[in-house]
Amino acid sequence: MSPAIPRSTYRLQFSKDTTFADAVELVPYLDAMGIGALYASPLLESGAGSNHGYDVVDPTRVSAERGGEEGRRALVAALRAHGLQLLLDIVPNHVGVEVARANPWWWDVLTHGRSSQYASYFDIDWAAGPVLLPVLDANEEKALSELSLATDEAGRPELRYYEHAFPVAPGTDGGTAQEMHERQHYRLVSWKRGAAELTYRRFFDVSTLAAVRVEDPAVFEATHREVLRWVAAGEVDGIRVDHPDGLSDPGGYLRRLRAAIGPDRWLLVEKILGVGEELPASWPVDGTSGYEALREICGVFVDPDGAGLLTQFAAEHTGVKVSAHAAEHQGRREVADTILAAEVRRIGEVARTVGQVAAAVAELVVAQAAATEAAVAAGSPAGAPEAGAPDIVGDTTASAPATPADAGAEPLRAAVAELLCGFPVYRSYLPEQRAALDVAVSVARANRPELAGVVDALHAALLADPTGTLATRVQQISGMVMAKGVEDTAFYRWNRFVALNEVGGDPARFGVSPAEFHARAAAREAGRPATMTTLSTHDTKRSEDVRARLAVLAEIPGEWTGAMRRWSARHPLPDRSLELLAWQCLVGAWPISADRLRGYLGKASKEAKLVTSHVEPVAEVDEAIAAWPDQVLGDADLVAEIEAFVARIAGPGWSNSLGQKLLQLAGPGVPDVYQGTELFEYSLVDPDNRRPVDFAGRQALLARLDDGWLPEIDADGAAKLLVTASATRLRRYRPELFTGYRPVAAEGPAAGHAIAFARGSSLVAVATRLPVGLATRGGWGDTVLPLPDAATDWHDVISGEAVDGAAPRLDRLLARYPVALLVRPA
Known part of the structure; x- marks a missing residue:
């Protein structure tokens, strides 16, 4: 791996409340923890009071609120003094125009x-x-x-x-x-x-x-001038590109950016890959910001046996039996028809200038008019379409008949919308990855067969000119439809098991098998070893520790559904789907204040768009949702029951949290630690996950660990800091250990509860999975973990203990912590 690529990163969200000066104070802590690079949110001038920096208002200067040029230089100097690198987030797609x-x-x-x-x-x-x-x-x-x-x-x-x-x-x-x-x-x-x-x-x-039109060389130069000045000065070691799918030509942009920053600097894209999807081969990047790894790592701690009962309960509770894919398609169609209607209309206007598309639309209009006339002649009222048939051309019997252009507008809009909603991934990158477009065409034809001729004409036009205006617009907007229709609609509606409703996730796939986990990790090591991996980001719906705790519900679905039946009967919400989400998030993030929960449910209900929305708020619904947290938290008997349930799942949740963290930190790729998540941290979607972090408390805990303290696994979270620092320090100071990848299989009656792998011949990571089931069966028994090469000189860098033999018993190896990071001497 190139020296420019760090061994790990630590994400900081800069704002007026977290300035460059604050970060300078944190650098010694990051250094002591073994972090390789600071991963900074956008640093250019953004909207006043912005807590994220993605609303850049002036890309030619650094943010004054965050500390200005003097503060930025001081931060770079502090990082260099401690041997840390800097990964910078940039936003090429858009600028802020609110003010x-x-x-x-x-x-x-x-x-x-x-x-x-x-x-x-x-x-x-x-x-x-x-x-x-x-x-x-x-x-x-x-x-x-x-x-x-x-x-x-x-x-x-x-x-x-x-x-x-x-x-x-x-x-x-x-x-x-x-x-x-x-x-x-x-x-x-x-x-x-x-x-x-x-x-x-x-x-x-x-x-x-x-x-902004960053594909224009003049715009590229103007928007990147300041950042590239920092790069040229040696002050930036890597760049993470936000939202490349919004660009007209992501590949061309990335090739231009790579040429500008040089071949050795780290270059990542915020790209959400579908299951099995790969980055285009022509992109000169080191990888993504890690959502695919998040799905795999979190998923391996989910018990697939819980799917049946949780699926049944969700259908019974909501009264709706619909698949995740159907819910996702419905969400996409809704946003295409409403909040993204302007973008769909604009594509239609471009498509109407393409001869073959215009001809197909005209043919459809003529056919529809003929069908209407035939229906009128047969006695159907006003030429009404058959029951259930979609009205795709509007009322052609009005006193002022539509012109051919007007009559064709609606079927063309509908065909464009169906095409956009049929993509299996966020977007294609024509002429590469044509398969995604072909799937979208097939889905659109199946859903709206009466529009097949128009869809086929669109397909042909896109392939005939894959870099033209029509293809560019379709590809830019398909990602918007996916993001708003799936992430920000379906993921708030289809709430069978919300630990899976995550950015980059697939709620239809109930967890990840160990075999799939190992296959994906090995592929990452072989194909993109410098890609980032993550468990929490500023955009995740729930923090890694919330998901880890919720994963326990899949092991005890009967207990969970029984509890939720009682609770929801006692304190109902205006929407049954929202109830599924609310109770899961309540126990996942417990303890949580009424204000935090109220803010979350207000946002979630409006994103779901079922009983209220951002565009069409319903006052009485919003008021009932806002009142719910106080009602629940003010019910002393119910709170006692919730606390008892959370106590039941907290320990297994901690085990899952430690397991996830170790697999991420020891596995292939460059792991990122999102601010504060080195301890157990139970946040929901933004802005909840951007709250202030108690860094002083974390520094004090790290100092105790360095004095030899081995903490208990409890709510203080020091055990997670121990796991994090043990792995990040090892990655930084013995990077040669983190090469290669191969599964390590446990042997014995509880082998399925261990997930382990080796990096080379001198490092093995092992974690416990499905801890409730493990306890139910009576523990590890005589299950063992045969180590590579039958070597015996191993020790666990987390507990500091020597390992007993070449095939240690897991009940001894994991006696203190549910994870171990085994290393042989250099």
């Missing part, structure tokens, strides 16, 4: 329109008219009456809508605010119009994040 004035490029575009020097920087549909800005309240007419005039500090006129300020183009002032508004290069519209009418590409459905 227009904060982004000088966006402000200039709003001021000068197409004549702005930055007009080509943004992915704006200029042919559609003024740029639509969805910032007004739902009552647009009333909101426009509330526009006012003001001047900036230099005396220039501005339009104001409450706290929002917008520029006035030169020569357009005079008259009322409303009259001036009509002369601008933008139009302020209701926030509700953004989904269907927006004229610029966004990050997913977030209108405050506007996409």
Whole structure:
């Protein structure tokens, strides 16, 4: 592995509350823990108060809130003084535009329109008219009456809508605010119009994040100039690229970036791979940010025998029996038809300019019109379609008949939507990975056979010009549909067992077998040994320790379903699916405050879009959900029962947590430790997982460990810090041990409860899986772990104890901790 690639990383989320100066203070702790590199969230100037940095407003300078250029240099100096490297997160797809004035490029575009020097920087549909800005309240007419005039500090006129300020183009002032508004290069519209009418590409459905055209060399240079200056100065050792799937040409972008940073620096992409999916071979990257490893590592601690009862219970509780894949497709169709309708419409407009697509649409319209006339002649009322048939062309019997173009708009939109919803992965990268497109076409044809001709024409057009505008748009938007329809809709609806509802996960696959785990790990070592692995990130739905605790439920499904029946009858929620999610998250993150739980359930219910949503909130539903945490936590008898249940699963959950961590840290790839997760840390989705971390407490615990303390496994979490530091130190100071990969099979009656592997001939990691089942069967018995080469000079670096023989008994090897990291002398 290249010296530029660290042996491990530690992720820090920088903000005004976690500055460069704060990080400087943490560097000695990271060094002492054996971390190889600081993995920093985006450091460029972002929106005021941002707790993530992905809303960059000025890519030409470092964030002032985080410490400015002086603070950044001090951090780099501290890292270098301690021998640590720096991995930097960058955001090439979009910039923040929530506060227009904060982004000088966006402000200039709003001021000068197409004549702005930055007009080509943004992915704006200029042919559609003024740029639509969805910032007004739902009552647009009333909101426009509330526009006012003001001047900036230099005396220039501005339009104001409450706290929002917008520029006035030169020569357009005079008259009322409303009259001036009509002369601008933008139009302020209701926030509700953004989904269907927006004229610029966004990050997913977030209108405050506007996409930039980084495929343009001038835009690439402008957006990367500052970061590449740091690289050229030797201050950045690696780059992690956020959301490459939003780019028009991810491969071309990555090749340009690789040329700019050189062949030896670490380059990763935030790419969510489907099960079995590989990165395109032409991408010059070292790997991903690790979600595929998360699925495999967490999954091997899930008992597949729990699937039946949990599946049955979910169907009974919700009254709905639907597969995960059906729920995912439904979620994708909903977002394609609603919050991403503008993007689907834009693809349709491009497709209509392609001759073969236009011809297929015209043929369908003619066929539909003929069918309608035949139905009218046969006596069907108003030419109504047959029962259950989809209305794809609208009402052709209206007094003002639709033009051929109008009549074709809806079937084309429907065909585009079905195509986007059929991808088995986030996107294809034509001309590579055509198979994903072919699957999408097959799915679309099967779901809407009446649209097959249009879908086939789209397919042919995409293959005929795989780098053209139509193919680019389809591929960019398919990932958005997948992310919003699956991650942010179906994963909040299909709640059979939410430990599996994770970024990069597949809830339909109930866990990962040891054989699959080993096969994937061996493939990672052979194919991309420098890829990142992770268990928790700033984007995960639940922290690794929440998932580890929830994994225990698969071992005791009867106990869990019985408890949840009682609890949900006592304190119901407005939606039965939400109940499945809420009770699992409650026990998974226990103890949790009412405020934290309320914030989570408010977000989860709106993402699910079943009984309320961000776009169409239902006040009485939102109020009932907001009241639920206080009702539950105020019920003393119920709280006692919850605490007893959590006590039942806490110990096995800790075992799973330690096992996951060891397999990640000792396995192939470069492991990342998300901030705070070196102890047991029970967070839910953002912003819950971005809360302040008690680093002083962690430093004190590490000092005790260095004095020889072997902690108990308890809620303090020091045992997890022991496992983490033992592995990261070994990776940093004896990197030669972490090469190769082969499974190590236990032998004996409880062999299935051990998961173990060797790296080379001098390192073996072993962890306990399915700990409840192990205890039920009476423990390890005489199960042994035959070590490589029948060598006997091993010791466990976690417990510090020597290993007994070449095939130690697991009841002795794992007597103190449920994991062991065995090493032979150098």
